[in-house]
Amino acid sequence: MRELTVKEAINEALFESFENDENVILMGEDIAGGKGRENYPGTQDSWGGPFGVTQGLLTKFGPERVRDTTITEAGFFGAAVGAAMTGLRPIVELMYVDFAGVCFDQLMNQAAKMRYMFGGKQSVPMVVRTVVGAGFRAGSEHSQTLYSLYAHIPGLKVVAPYDAFDAKGLLLSAIKDDDPVIFMEHKRLYMTKCDVPEDMKAIPLGKGRIRRPGKDVTIIAIQRMNLFAEEAAQKISEENIDCEIIDPRTYSPLDEELIFESVRKTGRVIVIDESNPKCSLASEITSLISEKCFNDLKTAVIKITAPHTPIPFSPPMEDFYIPSTKKIIEAIKKVHNA
Amino acid sequence: MRELTVKEAINEALFESFENDENVILMGEDIAGGKGRENYPGTQDSWGGPFGVTQGLLTKFGPERVRDTTITEAGFFGAAVGAAMTGLRPIVELMYVDFAGVCFDQLMNQAAKMRYMFGGKQSVPMVVRTVVGAGFRAGSEHSQTLYSLYAHIPGLKVVAPYDAFDAKGLLLSAIKDDDPVIFMEHKRLYMTKCDVPEDMKAIPLGKGRIRRPGKDVTIIAIQRMNLFAEEAAQKISEENIDCEIIDPRTYSPLDEELIFESVRKTGRVIVIDESNPKCSLASEITSLISEKCFNDLKTAVIKITAPHTPIPFSPPMEDFYIPSTKKIIEAIKKVHNA
Amino acid sequence: MNIDKNKLNWIYKKLFTIRFFEERIKKIAKEKSVPGYLHTCIGSEAICVGVMSALSDDDWISSTYRNHGHAIAKNCELKQITSEIYGRSTGICKGRGGSMHISDFDKGMLGSFGIVAAGPPVVLGAALQEKINGGTKMSATFFGDGAIHNGAFHEAAGLAKLWDIPMLFVCENNGYAEATATDWHLNTKELKDIAKAYDMISYQGDGNNVFEVHQITRDAIIESKAKNTPIFLEFKNYRFSGQYEGDTQLYQPLEEIEEAKKNDPIKKSIEMASEYNFSSDEIKQIQTDVLNEVNEAFDFAETQPWPNPEDALEEVYVNYPKELLR
């Protein structure tokens, strides 16, 4: 088997989707680069977005399908909606999810509600690719996750892969999906590697994954938090505590059954989300467990999230902001011993 | 004592705030009306917003402080931020909260984060007044609540009064507050009345209210849901079930202690929110209770929310969408008998 | 102007249908026999019909909350429209949309948006799709004078020009955005000059003259397609209706309304009928037919079944586990 980084896996999924369906197009700021300098060698496709994820698409598929835009997210997100309704399968890039607020209307009120409020005759098969996450020393306006903003809105689907395998499989599905999907890529995971088979298949949306089976404590980890959860589980296994780690991967629809099954087994639960705490995914999952598995719980669920603050720039403060392996280990001990 | 409607109470609070502090200004679309027709008698101040809430302010305080705007929420919300930082206390109107998506950036990334990320030298004392809520047959784009979108964001405060007393007292506080406050008014409550003393005082933000003391079941009701909670509590009292109803009134900061105290007493809890369920206030409050009062709970908390759908127009469907007294009564019985 | 008799018949029929329809809506609004907000378009008939008469049946449009006229002129079923306004299960959106969101994808209506300026970006997308797929459908987005300051309009206009997208930005300048007069809120001398920011071709026309609207639009479509460029159209008229039914309209001076009535688009179209070889009997016949049709649509709607409450859960997504919709 070959190893791919998350970045490579996403790039591959994009290439395959472009090849398999000519209705797939991509719009975003500097997703290729070199617009306006077509006459100079070496300028075209020299960017591929700030992380190089979309590089090569322009060269292979041309400027009609790979469209660098101006800084007009409300404009081209709306255009994606209209294009999706009328036959294309647009992918649009929100360069950082922190820019959500300049184009939230087109997703929340148009993409998400049109099928419903206009009588079900059409659908809006579009994908928003966006970059999330702290730990990059990128400051308050380039480090948020904002999962819950999108997950709150009926009509949207929300997906956030942890590793390259899931990234490829889920993006293939997202692009084929007939509903609008927000596909969230974590900037601190782009360079992480794992095996991805050559003939990687689409992974259905709405199916979580048990990243580590265990019997004592259930850890539900949101995207990058799987990294720390695994570290913590590994360490604590030395004390003979056996953790099960569940990565929901899709937050809407959420694979509730997978979560509940594990909770029923362990009765001890930790939910980890690097987002701000209030009305977060962590709140949602915790509330679901407490409602549906009340009698199975042996002790209170522990939520581990960022504090209710913006994301600070300075490393010691940002490290404090992000849930840590240490905090997770403490929580494991606490729920285990309760 | 005199009775006021919520609408009158808000109007009074605005008048008093304008009188007491000349730095208070108001900006919004058609908050006065008649702009451009100043030469014709009867045209000025003939609107006061679509619900007439701000009527009279232009006539009394003039066009410098009461500013009708164009349909540019990102523009004038940003202007409120800059005006607030430099000495004014702007109130801006988001005509319906459903328009949140066209100006979310200025609240989420600027108003909310500036104090923090720019080193704490300034604050942003502004108030966003907005209209929320279903039950008005106003369709998918004029009926949302979106409480949790704002409550999720650190740096914002979120307030939502139920009755005229709270509306006046909380708005007085919100305008005096040095942080950005989202003040949410429910369109189905505007015409409801209650006693409001002539010398009504400001009610501190972050303090909930026990709307009905009781010992058997705790009901935490979000804004208009207090109405149905009271109906349900009234009815069920005939069966000798004694409900305590708590209206948090402020969602950020949330009066957690008041909620926990009641839960410790009853051990049986229902949370009612007319919002969409995922990552909602109901999720947040439920998760807090399950974390902090685990040992006090005698049975699982029941969340009653709208379904995960946009808001349908047609009355039978919209009535189905909104949590009902009937559903609350069933839930009371369920938690009581568990 | 050469317009064939069939089209002329269609034009008069639609003009009267919209007017009769909206008058009936005003009546039932007073009686409060329908739920929710109602935004009627009395005064807009010539713009709705004139533009649509130049478009083909399967061209793409977007509308706003003030959409009855657009829907009627885009040949949506009158009974279904009415039933939707009544919130009935046979409504054009199955009762889920209501008056503000009347829309029929099968008739090329991409949507009726409650959010000011939400339509232009969406229609840009449909037009982009036509361009990419080599399609021939034209695209037109309707919006009001109030939308021209809004960022979403500007972003769509800028992209359309940059990307050489043939489409029409159709602005109905009816003198008011809610309770605010257009002549106050404009920065440019003429509203259409907003297009200068994009070096976009723009034309202005009398929105009360259905034939002028037709001709300007027809020419603009040809030019837009030929030059591969968007075109901005401003049609001036007057908003006789309030912002919504129930609006006291105190901000509209009475003398202004009286003055505007002289240019009522329906009156004008009747005056012009003889130029197009319509006898007054023919016009009356059309009116009678149309009024019957309108009345039938209301009779139909009033008696239609309500949706089931649980229908609220339908068609949120194409695919989503039903049990997770709670």
Place this chain on the structure above:
Amino acid sequence: MNIDKNKLNWIYKKLFTIRFFEERIKKIAKEKSVPGYLHTCIGSEAICVGVMSALSDDDWISSTYRNHGHAIAKNCELKQITSEIYGRSTGICKGRGGSMHISDFDKGMLGSFGIVAAGPPVVLGAALQEKINGGTKMSATFFGDGAIHNGAFHEAAGLAKLWDIPMLFVCENNGYAEATATDWHLNTKELKDIAKAYDMISYQGDGNNVFEVHQITRDAIIESKAKNTPIFLEFKNYRFSGQYEGDTQLYQPLEEIEEAKKNDPIKKSIEMASEYNFSSDEIKQIQTDVLNEVNEAFDFAETQPWPNPEDALEEVYVNYPKELLR
């Protein structure tokens, strides 16, 4: 042009400070000795300094992520700026902001925004406040060529004109928005023509000539205040830096960069020094002084203490129960 010697001294000092500062930043970026993103402004010095030299110390400005030059020209403390970039507790934002958000309210900097076009509306608000309170502070918002298509810019521009707000919209047209060339993304012939949508006065100037920038800005301030109206300024220059440090800049043709170097604003200012009665010795002296100052600032920053981790919880709000910040 008559500029007094003190100001001239200040201008040269600031020009060199910015250049030396950014060159040092480029170096430490290569060595990866500071965390996070760095957006340097080599090539923007004349615009930063020219505009600021026409503003008063307590006038309001906003900047972007590319803010080092604005902060230095607005007289923010060099040591505090540097310390912020290093993420230290003595940084100008206490280490919470970082390079992208360097800002000092006490120096009239309302903010450095990471969101394109977020600044114009905020500065509009400060200018509105001045107008309402009868204040005299001028307001200027800096943004790039990339921002002119964005809705937030358009909304702010439209409101400023409508409300007769004296303020400056200062656009630095440096040829690129990230990896996209300005000459591609413009619809208008000249960037400044975007202001036509608002019938707003606009001027264009050589952004590499600090004295031209100074004069245009000085005149614009006078005109803006006298006419109670916003003014749009476009200054053309070239972005020698990449979008951020580490950017390969492959999309910028080498011949273009070479050509642009001929107009390097620092080179130009040195060439023009004799016109302003500066000897080359005087210039060298200023450079030596300034370089020392820059070096001191970096030496200072490198040795400053880190913030405490829990300081992350400070100053989110003015008032909020601490225990609820979890």
